[in-house]
Structure formats: structure tokens, C-alpha cells
Amino acid sequence: MEKLWDETLIGEWARGSDAAGELLARRYMPSIYRLCLRMLGRAADAEDATQETFINLCRRRSEATKVQDAGAWLATIAVNVCRNLRSRRREFPSAEVAPPEAEQPPLGERGDSEAIAKAVEELPDDYRVPLLLKFQQGLSGPAIAARLGISQEALRVRVHRGLNAIRSRFR
Amino acid sequence: MSSGAMEHPDPATLTALGAGLLEAGEAQTVRAHLSGCGDCARRVSDAEADFDRIGRALAAPAPAELESRVLRILAPRRWGRVAAAAAALVLCALLGGLYSRVRALEDRLARVVPPPPPAASDDSKELAEILSRVSTDPIEQALVRGTELSDRESRFVHEAVARATDDGMRRLGRYLAGEVPAGELVGRDLLAGLDLDSLPDVAREIDRRQTEAVVALANSVADEVCRRVGASEAQSDRIRLGILRAAGTRRDIAFFPPDMVDVIKRMELRCERGWRGTIAEELTPEQRVKFDEYAQSLAIRRNG
Numbered sequence: 001m002e003k004l005w006d007e008t009l010i011g012e013w014a015r016g017s018d019a020a021g022e023l024l025a026r027r028y029m030p031s032i033y034r035l036c037l038r039m040l041g042r043a044a045d046a047e048d049a050t051q052e053t054f055i056n057l058c059r060r061r062s063e064a065t066k067v068q069d070a071g072a073w074l075a076t077i078a079v080n081v082c083r084n085l086r087s088r089r090r091e092f093p094s095a096e097v098a099p100p101e102a103e104q105p106p107l108g109e110r111g112d113s114e115a116i117a118k119a120v121e122e123l124p125d126d127y128r129v130p131l132l133l134k135f136q137q138g139l140s141g142p143a144i145a146a147r148l149g150i151s152q153e154a155l156r157v158r159v160h161r162g163l164n165a166i167r168s169r170f171r
Numbered sequence: 172m173s174s175g176a177m178e179h180p181d182p183a184t185l186t187a188l189g190a191g192l193l194e195a196g197e198a199q200t201v202r203a204h205l206s207g208c209g210d211c212a213r214r215v216s217d218a219e220a221d222f223d224r225i226g227r228a229l230a231a232p233a234p235a236e237l238e239s240r241v242l243r244i245l246a247p248r249r250w251g252r253v254a255a256a257a258a259a260l261v262l263c264a265l266l267g268g269l270y271s272r273v274r275a276l277e278d279r280l281a282r283v284v285p286p287p288p289p290a291a292s293d294d295s296k297e298l299a300e301i302l303s304r305v306s307t308d309p310i311e312q313a314l315v316r317g318t319e320l321s322d323r324e325s326r327f328v329h330e331a332v333a334r335a336t337d338d339g340m341r342r343l344g345r346y347l348a349g350e351v352p353a354g355e356l357v358g359r360d361l362l363a364g365l366d367l368d369s370l371p372d373v374a375r376e377i378d379r380r381q382t383e384a385v386v387a388l389a390n391s392v393a394d395e396v397c398r399r400v401g402a403s404e405a406q407s408d409r410i411r412l413g414i415l416r417a418a419g420t421r422r423d424i425a426f427f428p429p430d431m432v433d434v435i436k437r438m439e440l441r442c443e444r445g446w447r448g449t450i451a452e453e454l455t456p457e458q459r460v461k462f463d464e465y466a467q468s469l470a471i472r473r474n475g
């Protein structure tokens with residue numbers, strides 16, 4: 001039902017409905033902002049990236065009528081926008097943490113939310129993006145794998161390594 | 172997954188299960204293994220707990236003003252109306268209950284107050300001149316000039332009256348919620364900040380206060396519009412009737428299925444189909460500028 005509604009919504013918007021555009025904005029702007037925030041680490045940059053994501057959506061309006069998963073599509077646009085933004089601006093921090101080889105103990109009660117969020121932000125994209133698509137955008141495993149152009153096996157390895165890297169920050 | 176229920180799944184698969192990434196069939200197979208393997212079950216349980224913390228840690232509120240910026244991108248014709256959007260939802264719900272009563276009142280009012288003859292063009296010119304001095308609002312100007320408009324322009328007037336009704340309905344919502352007494356049902360500022368949480372209370376109140384509220388609506392909206400535009404007595408009657416008629420023409424709203432949230436969403440789309448582009452297309456460029464300024468002022472007023 002939810003997905004059907006999304007299809008209707010983005011289709012209506014693509015055909016010119018401003019009301020559908022308004023609902024799209026309300027529905028997806030908060031999660032796209034959060035995604036951008038964790039991709040870029042700074043609120044002002046995340047706002048810019050969120051806007052640019054929706055501007056890109058407008059540029060691709062004609063494609064929108066064929067979109068079956070609006071959330072996944074938008075998230076993919078947002079990830080690309082963030083990557084482009086980072087490559088254009090060299091001042092972005094690049095303190096990426098490589099995942100450790102050794103198996104790490106679980107987080108348990110260690111680390112507060114801020115520290116955990118920062119640990120996610122500092123993951124390399126390969127490990128960070130799948131986590132964001134899953135835990136911020138709520139995409140399924142197959143949807144994430146398809147959007148990233150990787151197999152589901154590769155996806156689960158990335159998620160596993162990403163979790164391991166986060167855990168390693170709180171040993 | 173390369174392992175069956177009797178073998179240990181690889182660590183990445185266990186993590187993926189904890190993350191909710193496995194498809195149903197594979198997840199079931201792995202869980203069957205977990206029922207007999209404490210080590211793997213603990214790994215999955217640890218991953219679930221950690222992912223739960225990570226998911227919660229990633230939450231962050233979006234800045235309030237970002238919504239309006241995105242709306243300007245996705246809904247440029249509509250973004251100025253966003254300030255009133257929450258109240259418009261209440262409007263939809265209210266109209267569902269009020270529709271039949273509004274139509275009945277309209278019929279009664281039409282019998283009591285016969286439609287006046289069209290205003291002489293000189294009167295209209297004078298009125299337009301007065302209006303130009305007291306208002307820069309194209310909606311109000313169109314309301315006053317309504318009797319001499321072409322069909323295309325009349326459609327705009329219809330939208331303008333509907334808009335005035337929106338204002339009245341927002342006021343009505345606050346009145347029904349017990350937030351303001353009937354005597355204060357004047358003034359657009361009263362409508363700011365209508366709380367959607369009050370909707371269930373509003374709905375309960377409708378039964379008891381319906382008639383009184385509709386009459387208050389008609390009077391308050393008509394009084395407000397007439398005062399602002401300096402309308403004549405005959406025009407006041409037409410405006411009053413027009414406001415009720417505009418409410419009555421929203422027949423969509425009479426079909427109100429049980430799933431209110433879904434219906435309200437779809438109703439917004441239906442309203443938009445009827446309204447789409449009407450205001451934007453009917454206005455001259457100069458009027459558009461004024462209209463946008465006006466819409467923006469409403470948004471600012473609400474946010475302020």
C-alpha cells in the first residue's frame with residue numbers, strides 16, 4: 001500500500017501535480033536530509049545536498065513516471081549528489097576509518113549516539129552507504145544491492161565490515 | 172548463502188540477518204540453524220542490538236526551513252500555500268461532515284436572500300477603484316469584480332471564493348476545537364497554528380455544534396471579506412452565498428471512506444487536479460508577483 005502510494009505520488013508529480021510534489025517533499029525531505037548529513041557530516045552541507053537532490057529530481061522529471069521505488073531512487077540521487085559535492089569541495093574531512101580485519105566485540109552499551117553517528121560518518125562510502133540506505137532509508141537488501149550495482153553477497157560483506165569498523169571505535 | 176541449516180552460516184550472513192537484509196526464504200533457513208546453535212544465535216542477537224543503536228544514532232531532525240526550500244523546488248506553484256496546508260487537512264475533514272448541511276443552508280439562504288441584479292458597470296468601476304486603494308490582494312480584488320468577469324476570469328473568482336472559504340474553515344476549526352469563542356471568529360490571524368492533534372476533538376464537536384458553526388462560518392467569512400473589500404450590501408449577500416456555494420461544490424469530500432489519512436492524501440491530489448494551475452494561469456504577471464508576495468506573507472505570518 002505504502003509503495004503503491006509512492007508510485008502514485010511520484011507519477012502524479014511527474015505529470016505536473018504540485019500537491020503531489022508537496023507530499024513528496026514532506027515524505028522524503030527529512031530522510032534525505034539525514035542521509036546527506038551522515039554522508040557529509042555538516043548540517044549546512046547536508047541542507048545544500050538535500051536541495052540539490054530535489055533539483056536533480058526535477059531535472060529527471062520525465063524519468064519519474066517509470067520509477068517504481070521512489071525512496072530508493074531519491075536516495076541514490078542523494079548519494080551521488082553528496083559524492084559530487086565532496087569531490088568538488090576539497091575541504092571535506094577525509095578521516096575515513098578502514099575496517100579492521102579481526103572480528104570486533106559488540107558495541108553493547110559503549111558509545112553515545114553522537115559518537116556512533118560520527119563513527120558511521122567516518123566509514124568509507126562502501127561501508128557507510130549500505131548502512132544509511134538500510135537504517136535511514138529503510139530499503140531492503142535486494143533494493144540496496146540493485147541500487148549500488150553489487151551482488152547481495154557483496155552487500156552483506158560490506159555491511160559486516162562496516163559494523164566491524166564501527167565496533168572497533170569503541171573497544 | 173553457502174551453508175545449510177546444519178552448517179554455520181558465514182559471519183557476514185549472520186550480520187546481514189541481524190541487519191534485516193536477508194530475503195524471507197534465506198532468513199528462515201538461517202533462523203532454523205540458530206535454534207540449535209547458541210554461538211550463531213548470539214552473533215545475530217548482538218548484530219541486531221548494535222544495528223538498533225546505530226539506527227537510532229543516525230536520527231536527526233531536518234531544519235524547519237528546509238521543507239519550504241524543497242517545496243519551492245518540487246511544488247513551485249503551491250509552496251506559498253504550504254503555510255495553510257495543515258489547516259487545509261482540517262478543512263477537508265470538516266467539509267466531509269458539513270457538506271450536506273452547507274448545501275441545505277445554501278438553499279435556505281438562497282430563498283431568504285434572492286440573487287440581486289448585476290451591479291451597474293459604473294458601480295463596479297467605482298468599487299474597483301476603492302479596492303485598489305484599500306487592498307493589493309488580487310483575490311480580494313477579483314471577489315469584488317466578480318460580476319463583470321469573463322468565464323475564464325470567473326473561474327479564478329471561484330478559486331478566490333474557495334480560498335476565502337478555506338480561511339473561514341480554518342477559523343471554524345479553531346472554533347469547533349473550543350479555542351476561540353464565536354464572537355472572535357473574525358481575523359485571519361486567529362487561524363495561525365491550528366493544531367492537527369485537535370482533529371478528533373473537532374470531529375466529535377461537529378455533531379453538537381454543526382449548525383451554529385456553519386452559520387458562524389458564513390457570517391464571519393462574509394463579514395471579513397466584505398469589510399476588507401468595502402463591499403456593498405448587495406455584494407455582501409452575493410459573497411455570502413458564494414462562500415457557501417464554494418464549500419458545497421467540493422463534492423469529492425462527501426465521499427469519506429474510513430481510512431482518513433489515506434483519503435486526505437488522495438483528496439489533496441483530487442483538489443489539486445481541480446485547482447491545478449488555475450490561479451497561476453489566470454493571473455497576469457503583475458498579479459502573480461502580488462499573489463506570491465501575499466502567499467509568502469501568509470507563510471511568514473504562520474511561521475512567525
